[in-house]
Amino acid sequence: MQIGQVPHARRLGRTGKGGIYxxxxxxxxxxxxxxxxxxxxxxxxxxxxxxxxxxxxxxxxKWFQAPxxxxxxxxxxxxxxxxxxxxxxxxxxxxxKFAVLSTLVATPIGILxxxxxxxxxxxxxxxxxxxxxxxxxxxxxxxTVGRMMFLNGTGIVDRALSLMGVSAKTxxxxxxKAFWAMLxxxxxxxxxxxYLLILAGLAAVRDELYEAAEIDGGxxxxxxxxxxxxxxxxxxxxxxxxxxxxxxxxFTLPFVMFSNPPPLSVAVLPIDVYYRAFTAVQFGxxxxxxxxxxxxxxxxxxxxxxxxxxxxALSS
Amino acid sequence: xTTTSNYMRRGLRRRKVxxxxxxxxxxxxxxxxxxxxxxxxxxxxxxxxxxxxxxQSFKGQTLTVELLPITIDAxxxxxxxxxxxxxxxxxxxxxxxxxxxxxxxxxxxxxxxATHTGPDVLLKAEDGQAFASGAFVHLTAADWKVLGGxxxxxxxxxxxxxxxxxxxxxxxMYNVPYVMVYNTKLFxxxxxxxxPTTWTQYVKDAEKINDPSAGIxxxxxDPSDTQNSDNWKIAFYxxxxxxxxxxxxxxxxxxxxxxSAPVQKAYEFWYDWYTKYHIVNPASLSWQEPxxxxxxxxxxxxxxxxxxSQYEPLYNSGAIGHxxxxxxxxxxxxGMNSLPPGGTAPGSFLSQDGLYxxxxxxxxxxxxxxxxxxxxxxxxxxxxMTGNMPVTTAAGDQVEKKAGSLLKPFFKAxxxxxPEPFAVSWPVAQEDIQAMTGKLASTLATTHHxxxxxxxxxxxxxxxxxxxxx
Numbered sequence: 007m008q009i010g011q012v013p014h015a016r017r018l019g020r021t022g023k024g025g026i027y028x029x030x031x032x033x034x035x036x037x038x039x040x041x042x043x044x045x046x047x048x049x050x051x052x053x054x055x056x057x058x059x060x061x062x063x064x065x066x067x068k069w070f071q072a073p074x075x076x077x078x079x080x081x082x083x084x085x086x087x088x089x090x091x092x093x094x095x096x097x098x099x100x101x102x103k104f105a106v107l108s109t110l111v112a113t114p115i116g117i118l119x120x121x122x123x124x125x126x127x128x129x130x131x132x133x134x135x136x137x138x139x140x141x142x143x144x145x146x147x148x149x150t151v152g153r154m155m156f157l158n159g160t161g162i163v164d165r166a167l168s169l170m171g172v173s174a175k176t177x178x179x180x181x182x183k184a185f186w187a188m189l190x191x192x193x194x195x196x197x198x199x200x201y202l203l204i205l206a207g208l209a210a211v212r213d214e215l216y217e218a219a220e221i222d223g224g225x226x227x228x229x230x231x232x233x234x235x236x237x238x239x240x241x242x243x244x245x246x247x248x249x250x251x252x253x254x255x256x257f258t259l260p261f262v263m264f265s266n267p268p269p270l271s272v273a274v275l276p277i278d279v280y281y282r283a284f285t286a287v288q289f290g291x292x293x294x295x296x297x298x299x300x301x302x303x304x305x306x307x308x309x310x311x312x313x314x315x316x317x318x319a320l321s322s
Numbered sequence: 323x324t325t326t327s328n329y330m331r332r333g334l335r336r337r338k339v340x341x342x343x344x345x346x347x348x349x350x351x352x353x354x355x356x357x358x359x360x361x362x363x364x365x366x367x368x369x370x371x372x373x374x375x376x377x378q379s380f381k382g383q384t385l386t387v388e389l390l391p392i393t394i395d396a397x398x399x400x401x402x403x404x405x406x407x408x409x410x411x412x413x414x415x416x417x418x419x420x421x422x423x424x425x426x427x428x429x430x431x432x433x434x435x436a437t438h439t440g441p442d443v444l445l446k447a448e449d450g451q452a453f454a455s456g457a458f459v460h461l462t463a464a465d466w467k468v469l470g471g472x473x474x475x476x477x478x479x480x481x482x483x484x485x486x487x488x489x490x491x492x493x494x495m496y497n498v499p500y501v502m503v504y505n506t507k508l509f510x511x512x513x514x515x516x517x518p519t520t521w522t523q524y525v526k527d528a529e530k531i532n533d534p535s536a537g538i539x540x541x542x543x544d545p546s547d548t549q550n551s552d553n554w555k556i557a558f559y560x561x562x563x564x565x566x567x568x569x570x571x572x573x574x575x576x577x578x579x580x581x582s583a584p585v586q587k588a589y590e591f592w593y594d595w596y597t598k599y600h601i602v603n604p605a606s607l608s609w610q611e612p613x614x615x616x617x618x619x620x621x622x623x624x625x626x627x628x629x630x631s632q633y634e635p636l637y638n639s640g641a642i643g644h645x646x647x648x649x650x651x652x653x654x655x656x657g658m659n660s661l662p663p664g665g666t667a668p669g670s671f672l673s674q675d676g677l678y679x680x681x682x683x684x685x686x687x688x689x690x691x692x693x694x695x696x697x698x699x700x701x702x703x704x705x706x707m708t709g710n711m712p713v714t715t716a717a718g719d720q721v722e723k724k725a726g727s728l729l730k731p732f733f734k735a736x737x738x739x740x741p742e743p744f745a746v747s748w749p750v751a752q753e754d755i756q757a758m759t760g761k762l763a764s765t766l767a768t769t770h771h772x773x774x775x776x777x778x779x780x781x782x783x784x785x786x787x788x789x790x791x792x
Contacts, residue, residue, distance in 0.1 A: 063432075063435070063451050063454065063455055063746065064454060064455070064746075066432060066435045066436050066455065067435045067436065067438070067455060067456055067457065069436065086787075086790070088783045088784075088786050088787040088790070089787060090548075090753060090754050090757030090758075090787070091757075157605070157608065157609075157613075158605050158607075158608055159604075159605035160605065177607060177608050177767035177768075178608075179546070179608040180546055180607060180608050180760075180763055180764045180767035180768070181764040181765075181767045181768035182768065184764075265546065265547050265548035265549040265550070265610065265756075265760060266548060266549045267548055267753070267757045267760070268548075268760075269546075269760065269761070269764050270761065270764070271764075281753075283432075284426065284428050284429050284432065285428060285750070285753045286750050286753070287428065287432065287451065287749075287750065289432075
């Protein structure tokens with residue numbers, strides 16, 4: 007037997023004899039594929055369709071016969087600033103700012119958290135579990151508690167900052183400061199996601215690499231930079247991309263922490279879509295905002311795919 | 323090396339998957355576009371098929387009725403619902419299946435309109451949007467005869483059930499009037515002997531009560547609560563006093579008058595409570611309604627406008643205890659001695675919820691349930707359970723006789739209630755107005771200043787937004 011050859015096994019692929027598994031693998035996947043088409047692809051296509059029609063309270067009952075308006079829904083949604091949630095362009099900017107800042111701040115915290123519990127010490131298991139608490143608390147609870155914490159005058163954050171002489175009775179839930187209150191709660195809630203992924207990655211780093219770095223005289227920061235980060239780079243990129251997508255689509259936090267509609271500074275794109283659909287009852291405009299949201303979501307996804315392909319090309 | 327047969331097999335597989343996907347897609351599109359229903363006899367959005375004598379047997383049928391989720395006094399609610407179900411079964415031979423939903427009214431109504439399915443009868447606030455959608459049955463004169471006629475209702479109730487002169491798609495179930503509430507202990511301490519009847523007196527009394535060092539303020543507001551507190555209510559009262567309104571008339575196609583002088587004066591006066599008279603807690607700029615009510619219950623606020631009787635349990639359990647009373651709202655604008663020409667003094671805006679019948683539902687059966695709901699016995703029971711006022715004069719008289727003096731102002735407000743606008747754009751206008759008050763609160767929080775021009779500009783944008791969606 008040659009090394010690497012598995013006897014009596016059928017191999018998938020382009021060989022002839024003993025080659026592909028026949029029809030079975032594809033047919034096993036077909037039900038899932040059909041469900042994906044029905045549950046995900048079709049609704050997306052219908053949403054894109056609705057975005058070009060004037061579907062509102064008058065036409066919702068027979069939406070297939072709603073009048074065609076071309077790109078009017080897109081232009082109105084993007085540019086009209088009179089809406090209670092501002093324009094969709096504003097929503098895009100707020101969403102991107104929110105997602106980027108959340109990722110940039112939460113990622114180093116997650117890495118730091120993973121590093122602190124990577125090596126053995128007494129009580130490590132407790133801390134490894136304790137770090138997950140923000141992540142397992144339902145987001146609705148986090149948002150509600152966050153609101154109470156940031157109330158001016160009575161909230162714990164405002165009181166603590168007042169004691170430190172930083173600010174006195176600041177309105178953290180109104181105006182531009184509302185964005186920073188929401189950002190703080192988001193970072194608190196999501197950093198364990200990066201921590202989990204990086205911790206898994208750290209477990210796979212070989213001890214020989216650390217030893218080699220020590221032999222070369224490398225201290226902690228050198229090991230971090232030349233051993234740890236390169237080894238967990240794939241997971242790090244994955245966590246950043248997935249985190250960004252999650253932040254972009256976060257509806258619960260602004261909806262629960264503030265009223266509906268929330269202050270303009272936290273009117274992210276999901277809130278825009280919800281408001282247009284279920285408050286203004288303008289489904290065509292909501293669908294247009296939804297299409298815009300898909301485009302925004304595709305950006306981090308595209309970055310990830312490009313990065314993955316680049317890595318594969320480099321390694322091959 | 324791939325053989326020709328492998329290519330052919332792959333091609334066949336792809337065609338099979340595509341065929342199955344297309345079939346599923348076609349089925350889904352057919353379901354979306356169809357006007358299916360569960361059990362129904364009425365045409366879509368049109369008149370009902372006419373009433374029956376009530377003695378028709380519906381044995382074996384089930385009527386799905388959606389009422390509010392039970393949040394307090396579950397035992398009492400269950401008793402009320404079960405009693406109605408029992409009476410319904412006795413009268414018709416059919417059963418009631420009660421359902422609740424956590425969806426908002428707008429979300430659910432949109433689902434019903436799009437799918438033409440849902441609960442047979444559902445409880446909903448009145449609005450022109452639901453009427454215009456055609457998702458609910460428009461009742462005929464014969465239907466009202468089955469229900470016992472319209473004369474059993476307070477005259478103003480019908481004004482909220484449909485456009486002027488009918489037809490109506492809502493059968494009112496209960497009425498929730500809003501009056502003001504005041505802290506009798508704080509009033510006594512400040513030497514105030516009676517609640518204010520003018521807005522000038524309101525401000526003066528609030529200033530007397532004000533004691534910021536003790537955390538006590540004369541009155542309260544929650545402008546940044548864009549979800550709970552319906553910040554259009556204060557404008558409803560105040561603009562009426564000034565001789566204006568949020569909408570020019572009560573009818574379906576009516577356009578808003580949000581950007582009008584009376585409405586602007588109303589909001590200028592309201593925000594002056596913070597900027598000029600300083601009679602509200604500065605922290606309340608970011609409060610939501612539950613916090614505002616909790617502050618009153620804690621004895622930290624002298625009086626609040628536009629509250630409903632359902633807050634009694636909250637107040638009774640708070641530090642205020644039973645040291646509060648209700649009163650009708652002040653009716654003379656600030657700085658005036660009497661109502662200006664055209665000004666009115668609404669006792670309350672008419673806030674009612676009622677039952678709607680889906681066009682897919684068994685209308686004759688649903689009418690039987692609504693008839694039972696309107697019976698005096700169940701109207702009184704509903705009041706006992708919830709504190710919501712009855713909609714029939716017979717039940718109202720009985721309830722008023724046994725109600726304590728505490729609730730007298732609510733009954734006093736009933737005859738002069740004015741209905742909310744019935745325009746199709748009204749539900750959206752409410753949300754836009756609430757969003758506007760939130761934005762103004764944000765401006766105040768950031769700049770600590772709010773000019774009349776800011777309010778005017780906000781009202782103008784709000785009206786433009788409401789009109790653009792009509």
